[in-house]
Amino acid sequence: MACQQTQATMSTSRKLIWPKVILFGDSITQGSFQVHGWGSAIADKLARKCDVVNRGLSGYNSRWGRIILPRMLNQEDAGTIAAVTVFFGANDCALKDENPQQHVPLDEYSNNLKIISSYLHAVGVTPGKVIFITPPAIHEAAWEKSCKQKGFSLNRLNSVAGQYAQACVQVADQCGSDVLDLWTLMTNGGQDFTGYLSDGLHLSEKGNQFVTQHLWELLEKRVSHLPFILPYWGDVDALIPENSLCVNNEEQNEKT
Template identity: 30%
Template sequence: MSLPKIVLFGDSHSQRSFDPKSGCWGALLADKFQRIADVISRGFSGYTTRFCKQLMRDVFQAIPSNEIACVTILLGSNDATDPSSPSGLYVPIGEYATNLEDIVNHLESVGIPKNRVIMMSPPNYFHETFHQYLVENNQTLHVKSDKQVKEYAQACKNVAAKLGVTFLDLNDIFSSHPESPTLFADGLHFSTKGAELLDQYLYPLMLDKVERFVGTKPLNVKFPLWNEIDRADPSKSFQ
């Protein structure tokens, strides 16, 4: 059984999309698309757009492009690191924008048109909370500010508009929420509440992509429901 594929591409937000500690937004989507589409996480913790450009061919060579109904791109939280940060992840905002364009153009070159892409801006960021998390877990420190992340989110929005791809402004959605700090487990990665908020906005956009890909609205699950199967001769229901 070959189902349409939904690929969650990006940094740790995507890598951790099935992680209970990060709210499981990928799992929430996978549950809604059961027997309709496969949700595949292709996230890379700590990666920037500069790094992600290097693995585009390998990632998307492994998944037939004619089976991909939707690709989400969520990058920028690491690019927006300050140049002085010990992590060394800083990517200038101009290069960040160019890299996003290159990523979308690569997808198009391998048969995944722009109308299947959803680009998401990096959400807002709580530095003190994340800094404390890194200290407590003996991890490399990151130096950045929410102001920097917001500038990269605007650059992401500009690229999406330029390319004509669907855009979801997570920075605006999350920062304007009255309980914004509770949307993050550690100041950077989503909490369960944050994952549920993301799912609320992302699922309708994704559903539209899958429906357009399949050509059926509303979508039907693969194979008959249990109560639709011929009890006397089940084979008839699968012809």
């Protein structure tokens, strides 16, 4: 009988829906779930409130990103999305002569970001839920060393990355979205930003902490209203746990 009652309860309980924060970008996003990564830090902050989904693709640029985005997210997903970060540019800004595979011209980069924003809006993810992130600053000496170890010449310049960062800022403003201007934050006042990078391009542990700090300032207002999913263990009815565990999030909020 007890087993039958449990099955009945399970059959009538509504599935819990976790809101989602989608992290969309290149290797700096893909690597963000590593130990001390900015993505894992954001996920930790949102535990029991929101799923943080890593959709970073190492080596990808905005051209490839706009093409594959519809295969990752559609209108059916939009209702559960609390925020999306769009973090491209570190590969787009590669020098055409040295790295034609990844290079995307500046004008096209801007247009690709606009297309990404338009697509998200079309499927129900409003511009207010989107946070653009500019490419980071580049430490050319360290990146050149990394390139040479792989048999390449220096294929990125910090000044060029700055141009792409500026374009990203302009697109975000035109689209009505927030932007984390990582390049400017790293170079502000001529400060030494080398400690934020592990190889001249990708983030170090300190750099990941830096991104977490500034991204959370923008992200928190988009997720602060989200409830804690399922009650604290000390609040569960020990005699009839179904009374606590089989209510919807909305009903749980009303009780608390």
